[in-house]
Amino acid sequence: MKxxxxxxxxxxxxxxxxxxxxxxxxxxxxxFVDLNKLGGxxxxxxxxxxxxxxxxxxxxxxxxxxxxxxxxxxxxxxxFVERDIPFLSKYDTKIVVNVCGRSEAxxxxxxxxxxxxxxxxxxxxxxxxxxxxxxIAFGQDPKAAAAITKAVKAVAKxxxxxKLSPNVTDIAYMAQAVEAAGADAVSLINTLTGMKIDVKKRxxxxxxxxxxxxxxxxxxxxxxxxxxxxxAVNIPIIGMGGVMSAEDALxxxxxxxxxxxxxxxxxxxxxxxxxxxxxIRAFMAEEGVDDITELIGAVK
Amino acid sequence: MTDKVMENAIIIRQEEIATDxxxxxxxxxxxxRLAKPGQFITIYCTDGSRxxxxxxxxxEIDRMDCSIRIVYRVAGEGTKEFSAYHTGAQLRVVGPLGxxxxxxxxxxxxxxxxxxxxxxxxxxxxxxxxxxxxxxxxDERFLEEEFRAEGDVYIxxxxxxxxxxxxxxxxxxxNGLTGEIIYACGPMPMLRAVKQYAAEHNxxxxxxxxxxxxxxxxACLGCVVKSKKKDGHTHVNNKRICTEGxxxxxxxxxx
Numbered sequence: 001m002k003x004x005x006x007x008x009x010x011x012x013x014x015x016x017x018x019x020x021x022x023x024x025x026x027x028x029x030x031x032f033v034d035l036n037k038l039g040g041x042x043x044x045x046x047x048x049x050x051x052x053x054x055x056x057x058x059x060x061x062x063x064x065x066x067x068x069x070x071x072x073x074x075x076x077x078x079x080f081v082e083r084d085i086p087f088l089s090k091y092d093t094k095i096v097v098n099v100c101g102r103s104e105a106x107x108x109x110x111x112x113x114x115x116x117x118x119x120x121x122x123x124x125x126x127x128x129x130x131x132x133x134x135x136i137a138f139g140q141d142p143k144a145a146a147a148i149t150k151a152v153k154a155v156a157k158x159x160x161x162x163k164l165s166p167n168v169t170d171i172a173y174m175a176q177a178v179e180a181a182g183a184d185a186v187s188l189i190n191t192l193t194g195m196k197i198d199v200k201k202r203x204x205x206x207x208x209x210x211x212x213x214x215x216x217x218x219x220x221x222x223x224x225x226x227x228x229x230x231x232a233v234n235i236p237i238i239g240m241g242g243v244m245s246a247e248d249a250l251x252x253x254x255x256x257x258x259x260x261x262x263x264x265x266x267x268x269x270x271x272x273x274x275x276x277x278x279x280i281r282a283f284m285a286e287e288g289v290d291d292i293t294e295l296i297g298a299v300k
Numbered sequence: 301m302t303d304k305v306m307e308n309a310i311i312i313r314q315e316e317i318a319t320d321x322x323x324x325x326x327x328x329x330x331x332x333r334l335a336k337p338g339q340f341i342t343i344y345c346t347d348g349s350r351x352x353x354x355x356x357x358x359x360e361i362d363r364m365d366c367s368i369r370i371v372y373r374v375a376g377e378g379t380k381e382f383s384a385y386h387t388g389a390q391l392r393v394v395g396p397l398g399x400x401x402x403x404x405x406x407x408x409x410x411x412x413x414x415x416x417x418x419x420x421x422x423x424x425x426x427x428x429x430x431x432x433x434x435x436x437x438x439d440e441r442f443l444e445e446e447f448r449a450e451g452d453v454y455i456x457x458x459x460x461x462x463x464x465x466x467x468x469x470x471x472x473x474x475n476g477l478t479g480e481i482i483y484a485c486g487p488m489p490m491l492r493a494v495k496q497y498a499a500e501h502n503x504x505x506x507x508x509x510x511x512x513x514x515x516x517x518x519a520c521l522g523c524v525v526k527s528k529k530k531d532g533h534t535h536v537n538n539k540r541i542c543t544e545g546x547x548x549x550x551x552x553x554x555x
Contacts, residue, residue: 024519024533031517032306044521052536057512059522064349066514073521075534215351244348267514268344268351270306270394 001284002291003277005039007236007258008159008184010120012039012094015253015292016277019240019263020045020098020123020163021070025084026091032270037277040094042261043084045125047100048109050076054130060196060205065215065242066264067194069130069208072100077113085117094120098163100128104151115157122158123238124148127165127190129212139165139190142177149181159184161238164229166218167193171225172232179233187238187261188229189222214264216242223255230256230297244268246279256297304397304517305330308390312367314383318442320374321415322383323359325367331395332366337403337423338485338508338547341370341395342516345378354378355513355542357485358396359418359443360425371418371443397516398546401483401506405429409479409503410451411468411494412436413486417443419508420485424450432477436468436486469493480504488555495550505550511541518543526554 003014017040018026025043026035035041053073060067074080080097088095097119101107111122126148127139138144145162152160162178164171166189175186191212196205222241229237239257242264243249249260265272284292312325331341335358342353360369374383385391401423408429412420413436421443424433431451435444439459447453455463456471464471467490471477484494485508498505511523524531524538529552531539539545539553 022515022520028515028517028519031304044519050534050536052534052538053521053524056522056524058524059352059512059514059520061350061352064351066351068514068520068522070521073524073534073536073538075536079535216348264351267353267516267520269392270515270517 001281003281003284005258005293005296007238008121008161010094010159012259014039014277014280015259016249016273016280017042017096017238017259017261018266018273019261020125022263022266025080026088029266029270033274035091035093037274038093039259040096040120041088042096042123043098044074045072045098045100045128046074046077046080046110047072048077048106050074050079055207057206058208060211062194062196062213063217065213065217066267067196067206067211067213068191069206069211071130071208072128074100077110081113081117085119089118096121096123096161098123098125100125102131104148107148108151108155111152111156115155119158121161122152122156123161123163123187124152125163125190127163129165129167129191129193129210130208136165136167139174140168142174145174146177146181149178149183153182161185161187163190164188165190166221166225172228175229175233179235183235185236185238186229186233187240189218189225189241192218192221214242216244218242219248223251226252226257227255243276244272246276246283249276249280250283250295253292253295254297254299258296303334304395305334306392306394307331309393311385311387311389311391313387314385316383317371318440321371321442322374323369323371324382325369326391326393327367328393329366331393332361332363332368335361335368335396336400337361337426338400338419339396339398340546341368341393341397342513343382344392345381347381350378350381352514353394353516354382355397355510355516357419357508359421361422373415394516397542399544401508401547403427404481406480406504407478408432409434409472409477409482411482411484411486413468413490414438416484416486416490416508420483421446421450423483432479434468434471434477436471436490467493469497482506484508492555495555498550506547507550508546509541509548509553509555510546513542516542528552
């Protein structure tokens with residue numbers, strides 16, 4: 001049975017990755033999950049300097065999902081290179097570094113710093129709904145998204161995945177814009193902007209007022225958008241959005257994703273990534289699928 | 301390093317000990333052996349519409365019997381789900397989480413307010429020093445008998461139905477209680493007042509905080525508190541309540 005997939009020249013032992021921001025850099029989850037079993041670890045977004053993030057409350061549960069407005073708190077590239085990359089390098093899994101920034105120069109600085117690091121892939125976050133400057137500002141304007149892609153590609157030593165926002169009118173158009181600018185792959189979907197109000201307190205549940213909606217509630221949106229993007233571009237897709245089970249992951253692959261990131265489900269069950277990988281193998285055995293790549297985009 | 305585990309805990313017994321306040325004894329393989337006073341567990345819901353585990357403090361630890369007791373208030377759909385379970389039911393739990401209280405040999409004031417009363421109980425049991433226990437309630441009292449077995453107990457009720465009318469600080473003043481160190485858990489207004497009281501009286505003060513959490517294990521950075529010193533994760537000034545807390549030196553955190 002062949003579970004490996006190749007994406008932008010990188011071979012993953014299986015298509016299951018962690019979604020940025022839900023898994024740290026793996027340290028906290030290593031007590032629950034054998035990181036060697038994962039296709040790859042996608043780190044929490046890292047910027048050129050430390051970011052403090054947003055005020056609390058930063059998270060709220062909603063029916064079938066959750067809202068977060070962490071605000072990309074991160075230690076900056078210095079600590080990341082010194083601590084997190086050496087930690088992940090001990091494991092037989094691919095390292096995908098999620099890069100965030102407030103300006104084009106910020107992204108470029110981080111990507112340059114990663115050039116000589118043992119990193120397999122870069123995921124450029126142009127879609128975080130919780131930071132005012134940078135983040136989603138680049139992800140909602142095709143010209144800005146293309147400009148960031150070009151700037152990053154000009155200095156990157158690893159393949160570049162552009163992470164797209166669902167908070168746009170036409171995500172396929174955004175995907176085409178970054179593809180034309182040289183992106184090696186796209187990942188989608190980041191969270192959908194949402195809001196929750198506590199009726200008794202008559203106050204917003206999150207200090208940031210709005211937050212990113214994730215979890216099973218957004219899964220059908222992710223399947224639809226992965227399918228639309230798969231029809232519109234020739235570069236591969238990392239699919240994500242509310243994956244709670246092997247079945248959810250397979251759905252995204254059938255819609256056109258080459259690999260799948262698991263995010264919010266880590267909070268619901270810290271061992272979920274391993275269980276999904278086992279579930280995919282069980283599905284392949286039952287359905288007589290010898291090579292998982294047969295499934296990628298198989299539903300037209 | 302295994303300092304926390306996920307396991308299926310079995311409910312030994314559960315009862316409602318005050319209106320909407322439930323006491324549950326859980327049989328655990330590892331958590332009871334690892335747990336310290338002031339730490340907490342997270343309990344996972346079985347209803348798929350509720351994704352996030354509920355953090356609940358540990359009230360008592362019976363290491364011989366491999367069991368822990370939690371006492372929690374039904375505050376929403378998740379705790380409502382837990383309150384409906386009976387003896388023999390299994391709950392998926394992760395723990396023990398957080399740092400717990402330091403145990404110092406100094407004359408101590410132990411302060412618990414409302415649903416912050418339970419985590420003080422195991423600490424009261426394990427502290428080997430002169431201790432005065434002050435419990436604050438809105439009206440209905442719970443766990444009072446358990447505390448009386450551990451030291452002198454003073455009660456405050458907001459409605460004045462028992463003990464001092466007011467809060468734990470009113471009870472301290474009314475009874476002229478003194479000590480060198482404060483251990484406290486309770487609602488934020490109480491903790492702010494306790495922090496100020498300790499500063500005015502030049503007392504060492506440890507407080508247990510709560511915040512909305514997602515992962516509970518230090519990865520998501522959802523439950524931070526502004527801190528004087530740099531935190532262990534991001535090296536800014538945002539300590540994770542689930543990991544570097546929930547217990548902090550009062551002057552260390554901006555509450």
